[in-house]
Amino acid sequence: MVAQVSNRIKGLIMVITGATLWGLSGTAAQVLFQEKQITAEWLVVVRMILAGSVLLLFAAYKRMAIFSLWTDIKSVVNLLLFGFVGMLGVQYTYFASIATGNAATATLLQYLAPVYIVIYVMVVQKHRPSKEVTFAILLALLGTFLLITNGSTGELKVSLISVIWGILSGVALAFYTLSSAQMLKKWHSVIVVGWGMVIGGGGMCFIFPPFPLPSVHWDMETWLLILFVVVFGTLLAFLLFVESIRYLSPTESSLLSSVEPLSAVVASIAFLHVPFGLFQTIGAVCITVTVLLLSQKKERQSSRSTTSIL
Template identity: 45%
Template sequence: MMAMSAAILWGISGTCAQFLFEVKDVDPGWLVCWRMVVAGSALLLFALTRKNTDAFQIWKRRRDILEILLFSILGMVAVQYTYFYSISLSNAATATVLQYIGPVFVVTFYAIKNKRWPRLSEYIALGLALLGTFLLVTHGSFDSLVISEMAVIWGILSAIALAFYTIQPVQLLRRFSSPTVTGWGMFIGGISYLLYSAPYYWSGQWDIESWLAFAFIIILGTVVPFSIFLASLNIIGAQTASLLCSVEPLSAALVAVAWLGISFTGMDWLGTFFIIITVAILTYSKRPVKLPALRKMVKLR
C-alpha cells in the first residue's frame, strides 16, 4: 500500500503541475526551481532528524563533493526541468509515460558498459517500449503526430535525463543515505537554477487553487511519497516496490482525464500498457541489471 500510494501521489503531482501550467499560467522553470528549493530543504531536514545522520559527511571528500554537484546540476535539474516542460507541451499522462522508457536507456548503457548483448527479455522490453511510444505519439499512423514534435523531443529527453539521474549517483548511494543524496541534490539544483534564471517574480495567477496545487506538489508529491516509499523498501524489498511504482503513469492518466478533461484514446491506453509492461519485464527479471533506482534511489518527480 505504501509503495503504490507513493506512485499514485507522484502521478497526481504531475497532473497538478499541468493544472498550474494550463489554467494558472505558471512558468515550468519557475515551478521546477521553487519545488527543488522547498522540497530539497524539507528533505534535508528529514535527513538531519535521522539517527546517526550523514547529512554533512558528504562534504568531507573532494570526490563526493564533485559527485553531488554533478548529480545536482546535470541530474536533478535536468530530470525535473525536462519532465515538467514536457508536461507543459503535452499533458501529465503523456509526459509521465514517455519518461517511463528511461529504464530502456539504463539497460542499454549497462549492456554497452559491460560489453554484453542484451538478454531476450531486454530485447522484448525494448520492442514493447518502442511500440508503446509509437502508439502514444502517432496513434498507429505513420503520417502524423498526435502531439507536437517538441513534446516528443522533450519527453525523450526526460527519459534520457532519468537514466542519467539513475546511473550517476551510484557511488554516492553506496556511502550515504537516500535522504542525504536526494535532499542535497534537489536543494543545490534548485539554488543553481535560481541563480541562473533568477525567477524571483511570481509566475502565473495565484489564488487558493494555485496554492493548493503547489502545496500538493511539494508535500504530497515529493516529501510524503519519498518517505513512505523508503519505508516500503524495508518491508517488501526494492524489486517489488519498484514494480508497484508502474501504477504512476496510470494514476497520472486517470486523474488528468477525470480532472482536466484531456483526451486519452484507446491507442493512448494501449501505448501506456506496453510501456508499463516494459518496466515490469526489466524489473522482474530473474537476473536484473543492478540499477541504483531499484536499491536505494527514489525517482522524485
C-alpha cells in the same frame, strides 16, 4: 506471521500511495502551467529548493550526519554532477514535457528510463542483449509510437516538442539512476536526494530567480496546487517510497511504483479531459509492461549475484 503480513500490507500501502501522489503531482503541475500561467522554470526552482531543504531537515531530525558527505572529495564531485545534471535534468525536462503536452504522456515517456539504462549497459559492457531484453526494447518502441501517434502516422497526437522533452526526461532519469548508484551505497537516500535538489534548484536560481510571476493570479487554488506538488507530490511521495523498502524489497517497491503513470493517465483523463485514444492506451500498456519485464530481469540476475541487467 501476523506481524509480517501486517508490515507487508503497510509497505504496499506506502509505495502505492507514494506512486499515486507522484502521478497526481504531474496532473497538478499541468493545471498550473496551462491554466494558472506558472512557468516550468519557476515551479522547478521552488519545488527543488523547498523539498530538498525539508528533506535535509528531516534527515537532521533523524540524527543523520547531513554534512558528512561533503568531507569526501569523490562524493562531492558525484553529488554536484548528480544535482546539476541528474536531478535538475529530470525535474526540468519532465515539467517542460507537461507544459508543452500533458502529464500522462510526459510520465509515460519518462518511464522509458530502464530501456536507456539497458542500452547503456549493453554498450559499455559490450554484451549482446538476450531475447527477453530485445523483446522489451521493441515493445517500448512500439508503445512510444502508439502513444504519440494513436496508430496513425499522418498526425502526431502529442506535440513534437513535448515528445522531445519527454524522451530527454527518460534519458535524464537514466543518468540520475546510474549517477546516484555509488553514492547510495555509502550515504542515505534522503541525504543524497535532499542535497541533489538543493544544488540543482540553487543553481537554477541564477538563471530563473524564483520571484513571484506578475502574470499569475495568486488565488487559493494556485497556492493549493503548488503546495500539493511540493509537499504531497514530492516530499511525502519520496518518503513513503523510501520507508516502504523497510517492509518490501527494493524491486517490489520499484515494480509497484509503476502505479505512477497509471495514476497520471487516469487523472489526466478524469480531471483535465485529456483525449486518450485506444492505440495510445495500448501504447501505455506496452511501456508499463516493458518496465515490469526489465525490473524482473534485474531481480533474477541480482539473485545470481551478477551486476549485469542484460
